[in-house]
Amino acid sequence: MSFVKAFLFEPETKTFSKLDPRTKIIFLTFFWVSTLLFNRMIIQIILFTSLVLIGLISGFKEKIKDMVKGSLIFTSLIVVINYFYYSDVDVSLGMGLRFLVLMVSSSIFFASTPPEDLGLIFNYFKLPYSLSFALETASRFIPTIALEAQEIIDAQRSRGLELDKGGFLKRIKNYIPILIPLIVNAVQRSLELAESLESRAFGASNKRTYSKKLKFSKLDYLFSIGMGIALAVMIYSAAFLKIEEIVTLHSLIKVF
C-alpha cells in the first residue's frame, strides 16, 4: 500500500505544488533523462541525493519514505539480477539507484500535480480532449480505487479470508475475492461515469473552454531554466566528456 500511497496527490499547498505543471514536466524529464544516460553508481548517487534534497525541501518527506519503502524489494531484485548479468557492483547498484530515481521523481510529480493539471498538460501537448480526459480521470480515480481495495480486503478478511495463508499459488488464489469486486466495480463505475458525462454534454462542442489556465510565474522560469541547464550539462557530460568512464567506483576507491 505504501507504494500506491506514494503516488497519491497531496492537496496540501506546498511551493513545489504551486509550480506550473509544465515546470514539473521539465523536472521529471531532467531526472528521467539524466538517470537513463548513466549506468554507474556515482552519478546515480548524485542524482538520487539531489532528488531527495528537492523532495525534502518541498515537503515530500513522507512520500519519499513511502516510495523507497515500497520499492525496496523490487530495487533489491534489480541489483541482484544486474550483478549476475554484469558481475559489476558499480553497475548493479547504479541500476538499483536508477530505479529509485525513476520512482521517487514520479512520486513527487504525481503527489504535487492535481489531476486537472495533468489534463491541462495533455491538452498543452495537443492530445485529443477525450484522450486527455481519460488519462486525467484514470489518475483521479487512483486514490478512490486504493481506498476501495482496502475496503474490499477488510470485507473479505471479515469473512475469514487469510491473504497470507498457504503456498505461492494459494496466495495468488487468495487474491481472487479481492480482484473480482475491484474490477467489477471499476468497470461499473466507468460505465456510470460515461453515462453521467454524456448527460452533461461531454463532447457536444468542438471548442471547449477551461476554467483553469496554465501560467508561468517567475519561480517557474527560474526552476525551468535551472533544470534545463542542468539537463544540458548532463547530456554534454554523457556524450562528450564520457564522465562515467572517469568517475567510477574503482577510481574513487583508488583516490581514497
Add this chain to the structure above:
Amino acid sequence: MPGKVIQVINLHFKYSFGGEVIKGLNLEVEEGEILAIIGSNGAGKTTLIKHLNGLLKPTKGKVFIYGKDTEKHSVAELSKIVGLVFQNPDHQIFAETVEKEINFGLENLGLDERARNEVVDRILKEFELEVYRTTSPHSLSGGEKKKLTIASVVAMDPKILVLDEPTIGQDYLQRLKLVDLIKRLKNEGKTVLIVTHDLDFLMDIPCRVVVLHNGIKIAEGNREDILCQEEILNKASLLFPQLIEISTKVFGRPVWVNNVEDLGRKFINGVRG
C-alpha cells in the same frame, strides 16, 4: 445471567493519514443485546465496528470480544465470533453464483461439504434467495445484493452480528424482513449491533442506542429516551424519526410512541384528559 460479550475500554484510534477518529471510547455490550450505534458522518461508527473483528487495532485502549483481546487474535479467528456486514455489498460479492457466495465464508470456516450444503440450503430458503441460487450475484438488484451479503455472513453463524447501514437500498418489505431477522437472531441469543442513520428503522427494533459525535460517545440509553432528545440528535446531525416528529407536533413535546395506533391512543387519552 448474560455476560459482557463486547468490552471497549478507553479506545483511541488514529489513521496513519489523518487525525484521531475515536477519542477515548468506552462501551459494553451484553450477550443477546441489540445495540444501535448512531451518529453523523465521520463520527467514528464504522471505525469502531472495524475494531470488533480486529480489522483495526487500537492506537490506545483495549477491545475484548468474549474476553479475547482483539490485538492478540487474528481477523480470521475473530470472524468466527463476529460477523461484519459491510455497507457496500459490491465490496463483498465476487463469486460466480449466489450459492458460491454464501459458501465462501463456510469454506473459510472449514466446514465439510455436507454441512456446507445444509447451511446453504437453509440460508437460501430463509432469505428467499432460492430462485437466485445459480444466478451471478452481480446481476442482482441493489436490495437483493444487500440481502445476499447479510445472508452470507449470517450463514457463518457468528455469535455477534454487526450490520453497517443495513437499510440502504432496501424497500419497505425488505426492511420489515430485516427487522424480523434481527428479532429472530436476538431470540436465538445472538448479539446484534446496528450502525445506522435510519432512525425510523430503529422504531421497529427494541434496542439500546449509543450516539457518537467526533469520535466521542455523547449519549447512551434506551431508544425510547435517546430518540426523543432533539438536542442530542441534532448534535449528531440527525432528525427525529417520523413518528416522534408527529408526536412533537401533536403534544408540543417529543413523546415516545411505539406505532401509529399508540400515537392515536395517547392522543385520545390526552384529549379526554
